[in-house]
Amino acid sequence: MTVLRRLRGDRGFLAGAVVALLMVLVAVAAPLLAAAAGQDYTTYHDNLLDSARGGVPLGRFGGLGAEHWLGVEPATGRDLFARVVYGARVSLGVAVGATLLQVLFGVLVGTAAGLGGRWADAALTRVVDLVLAVPSLVLAISLLAIVPTDWPRPLLLAAVIAILGWGGTARITRGETLSLRTRDYVAAARLSGAGRFRIARREIAPGLAAPVLTYAALLLPTNMISEAGLSFLGVGVRPPTPSWGQMLSTATTWFRADPMYVLVPGGLLFLTLLAFVLVANGLRRALDPRQSEVLR
Amino acid sequence: MIGYLVRRLGGAVLVLFGLSLLLYGLFYLAPSDPAILTCGKGCTPDRLAEVRHAMGVDEPAATQYAHFVRGLVGGRDYPAGPATRHCPAPCLGYSFETDQPVTRLLLDRLPVSASLALGAEVLALTAGIGAGVLSGLHRYRWLDRIVNGLVLAGYAVPVFLVGLLLLLLFCVQLQWLPFPSYVPLTTDPLAWAQNLLLPWVALAVIQTAAYARLTRAGIQETLAEEHIRTARAYGLPERRIIWRRALRGALLPLVTLTAIDLAAVMTSAVLTETMFGLPGVGQLLVGAVNQIDLPVVVGVTLLAGLLIVAANTVADLLYRAVDPRVELR
Numbered sequence: 001m002t003v004l005r006r007l008r009g010d011r012g013f014l015a016g017a018v019v020a021l022l023m024v025l026v027a028v029a030a031p032l033l034a035a036a037a038g039q040d041y042t043t044y045h046d047n048l049l050d051s052a053r054g055g056v057p058l059g060r061f062g063g064l065g066a067e068h069w070l071g072v073e074p075a076t077g078r079d080l081f082a083r084v085v086y087g088a089r090v091s092l093g094v095a096v097g098a099t100l101l102q103v104l105f106g107v108l109v110g111t112a113a114g115l116g117g118r119w120a121d122a123a124l125t126r127v128v129d130l131v132l133a134v135p136s137l138v139l140a141i142s143l144l145a146i147v148p149t150d151w152p153r154p155l156l157l158a159a160v161i162a163i164l165g166w167g168g169t170a171r172i173t174r175g176e177t178l179s180l181r182t183r184d185y186v187a188a189a190r191l192s193g194a195g196r197f198r199i200a201r202r203e204i205a206p207g208l209a210a211p212v213l214t215y216a217a218l219l220l221p222t223n224m225i226s227e228a229g230l231s232f233l234g235v236g237v238r239p240p241t242p243s244w245g246q247m248l249s250t251a252t253t254w255f256r257a258d259p260m261y262v263l264v265p266g267g268l269l270f271l272t273l274l275a276f277v278l279v280a281n282g283l284r285r286a287l288d289p290r291q292s293e294v295l296r
Numbered sequence: 297m298i299g300y301l302v303r304r305l306g307g308a309v310l311v312l313f314g315l316s317l318l319l320y321g322l323f324y325l326a327p328s329d330p331a332i333l334t335c336g337k338g339c340t341p342d343r344l345a346e347v348r349h350a351m352g353v354d355e356p357a358a359t360q361y362a363h364f365v366r367g368l369v370g371g372r373d374y375p376a377g378p379a380t381r382h383c384p385a386p387c388l389g390y391s392f393e394t395d396q397p398v399t400r401l402l403l404d405r406l407p408v409s410a411s412l413a414l415g416a417e418v419l420a421l422t423a424g425i426g427a428g429v430l431s432g433l434h435r436y437r438w439l440d441r442i443v444n445g446l447v448l449a450g451y452a453v454p455v456f457l458v459g460l461l462l463l464l465l466f467c468v469q470l471q472w473l474p475f476p477s478y479v480p481l482t483t484d485p486l487a488w489a490q491n492l493l494l495p496w497v498a499l500a501v502i503q504t505a506a507y508a509r510l511t512r513a514g515i516q517e518t519l520a521e522e523h524i525r526t527a528r529a530y531g532l533p534e535r536r537i538i539w540r541r542a543l544r545g546a547l548l549p550l551v552t553l554t555a556i557d558l559a560a561v562m563t564s565a566v567l568t569e570t571m572f573g574l575p576g577v578g579q580l581l582v583g584a585v586n587q588i589d590l591p592v593v594v595g596v597t598l599l600a601g602l603l604i605v606a607a608n609t610v611a612d613l614l615y616r617a618v619d620p621r622v623e624l625r
Contacts, residue, residue: 133311133608135563135600138581139318142593145585146322218451225454229567232456233582248456252571255460256468266457273452281448 006286013282019275027088034082041086042240045077056257070264073247074254083242084265090231090243091272094157095224101162102223103216106169107208111200113170114177125174131167137229140164144235153237161226165219172215173208180207210287217280221273228269244269304612308605315601316594320361323590350374351392364389364594388598389591393584398595401580408478408576411488412569413562415496420503421554427504428511429543432519443508450505455564459498459571466494476572495572499565503557507550514546521545551618552611559607563600 007013026033034040050056055075070080113124140160147156180186186203194202230236231245239246247265255262331348339347348354352363352374366372367387373380374390383390388398431440466473476494479487518524519542527537566578573579577596584592 129307130311130314133601133604134315135559135597135604137563137566138597138600139315141566141581141585142319142597143322145588145593221451228454229456232454232567233570235585245454245456248460251460255464259464259468262460262464266460269457270453273454274449277448277451 003286007282010282010285012278013286016275016278016282019271020279023088023272023275024092026085027092030085030089033085034079037079037081039079039082041078041082041242043078045072045079047077053257056254057260071260073250074258074261075250080261080264083247084244084268087242087244087247087265088268088272090154090237090241091224091227091245091269094154094161094227095220097155097158098161098165098223098226099216099220101158102166102169102219103212105162105166107173107212109166110170110173111177111204111208113174115181115196115200115204121174124170128167128170128174131164132171134164136164137226140226140230141233141235144230149238153241157227157230157236161223161230165223165226169212169215169219172211176208176211177204180204183207214280214284214287217283218277221276221280224269224273224276301609304609308602308609311605312598312601315597316364317361319590319594319597320357320364323588323593352389388595391584391589391592393587393589393592398591401592402577402595402599405575405577405580407480408574409562409565409569409578411478411481411492412495412499412565412574412576413558415489415492416499416561416565417503417554417558419496420500420507421550423500424504424507425511425547425550428508428546429515431508432512432515432546433538440512443505443512446501446505447509450502453501455498455502455567456571458501459495459568462494462498463572476574478574478576495568495574498571499561499568503561507553510550510553511546514549515542518542518545548618552615555607555611555614559600559604562603 055077057072057074057077059071070084072078072080073083109124109128113121113128116124143160144156181199181204186199189199189203227236227243228245228248231243232249234246234249236246237243244265248262248269251258251262251265331344331351331353345354352360355363363372367383367385367389369385371383371385371387373382383397383399386399388402390396391398391401394401427439427443431443463475467475473490473494476491479491481488524537524541527541528534563578565576566581568574569576569578570582577599580592581596583589584596
């Protein structure tokens, strides 16, 4: 298991993995953590706000204290700890969901293009080019604005991000498939009478695992940025469901009076993203040691 | 070459066609009626029918779309009370919200987005190539580390977070700069640059890291090539080798990347504009989306699609121009 040994020796990867795991735990255990703090993310605390200053939290550092571990939100007084903890669910959930969908679409289309005939390859490659040529952020905003507001928002976000972003995975899978199918062991399988599907499943798929995994690892933080951006623009999850991007959007009107409200969700978002990028980077170095260069 | 351009153009038309069709289809399927919003409170059924007719949303979706395409190519006439008003080609219709021609709205907003994107790109190229060359020559180990760290961080910070932190630092804590508000270049170039400085930096951070890494890799790769060894054997001065030979090889991949990036930067300027309150195309889109202003949304999306396709074509042509070995397909 040289891969595992390489990963264990990679300090960046280890640090990233620990933080990433911690964030996943926080997201999963959000209700427990909020309960442990004795707070929830919807209760307003008007008494903790300075009405003379337009609703800025009373006290230093955004009302931070034993009662409210990270202070409270300006204007509403909702507990910030409970909100960022629940926000982790949206951030991670949407990113993981979108990544899984992208990998699913991408691998299916990519292997079909790589193993199919000339015409299937040409047609699918055109489709992938089309997906890659679409202004995804602009289109995502439009799509999310059109759909009715009562649809389940997190699912929708994951779906939209995935639909607009599976092109890269498909392109990489196709390339790898084209190179794998010329290998001797694939030829041997074909000569022994294996059908296309059997070859795809038994011979090609194992070879795809490493490149697809490294690519998907980098897709995850990218998707997280997309979710945060869309929520920031107001087309993400609907209030009162909290999301880090949405909180940062509110923070644009409050950062002068209450910097804590920028630093808490912003810091968490950055930390989580950095952790996942470090994990992706470590995976790449471990799985593809020839490419010592960072990323890409 | 001409065949290539024709194929490229065909592909571009196809992409834009698909985009507009998709948006029209989705808006038509969506249950909200834009005419009710335009008509406002105390709307009578008669008035609503009138508004729907004036907006052109009383016809079936396919007819609406056909009108739209015809308007785009050859202009079209809109009923406005007893008279008609002419919307010259390329007509993208009138905004449901402000009743202004979408084409003009886009043209009004484009200078802001272009200022933002071009400035950020120039900044990213200068800083990125500079840092990449210095760290590629292994002159400064600490610079190497900074570039490495920035590359990682560049993947990990969303544009709007950088923007917020910059505002917090330079406008609130240090008070070195005023809060950005757009001043046209033609009015006051200095104020234009001063107000756009923070948005430029925010938008350039990620690109800078990418360019620095690419330049560094390119320099190291080229320096290991045979023609460099030959030049050294001829006794050419090291500075000349680096500037004339190594740099040229190293910057090749950057040329095409820049063309593609420019379009990407323009679309990600949506976030920067919203963040800093700059009245660009992105801000127009975000506003229009909340008002279900279909003509504006379609217009902005088509413009973005056009930019990306154009950028890709330019990138291919540039690539061909700087590296004759490449064949266009």
